[in-house]
Amino acid sequence: MSDAGFARLPAPPYYAVVFSSRRRGDEGDGYAETAARMEALVREQPGFLGAESTRGADGFGITVAYFDSEEAILAWRRNAEHTAARERGRAAWYEHFELRVAKVERAYGWDREES
């Protein structure tokens, strides 16, 4: 299955939240558990379409979450458990992060098996 890790999205337009971050070096700080919980929780958010995420050995990571509307993004932002996780991220987990909200206007995919 060569498409593991990829979000299966409808045709544009839709919205993307690009979150790039550098983790602090700490292990055993609860990050992995909260990240897994947020990944499960966002799937319950109406308007959530999918997400893709990766992090290199240097601690720099990019997560892109896709939503069908700005309203869905704002509702996810207001989620109480997500808000608490963001506060913990600033307090403990991240050195630096950048968040960018964008409207996807076009998209193109390619798969070796289908080409």
Add this chain to the structure above:
Amino acid sequence: MSDAGFARLPAPPYYAVVFSSRRRGDEGDGYAETAARMEALVREQPGFLGAESTRGADGFGITVAYFDSEEAILAWRRNAEHTAARERGRAAWYEHFELRVAKVERAYGWDREES
């Protein structure tokens, strides 16, 4: 320097090209050299603003390149050396990729040292 790896961007609006990909397992296939060359070349592209990129040990990676206009994205797409690299990517380097072009509407950053 906690902001290594992050693009330094102007205030929105600007454009993002989100490229997520899964690499084939091959080593020594010229990928690293071409990726480094493309990274240098895109910096010469008028309208290029910056990029962020990471790939996990599982071969799944995300690169987000930022441009000041759709015209700059199209000009980069037409670059002959970049076009040849994309063809080589399909022929040799990738199992699957997704490309999404989006207009960044708002952005927010945070740094531990500045907080």
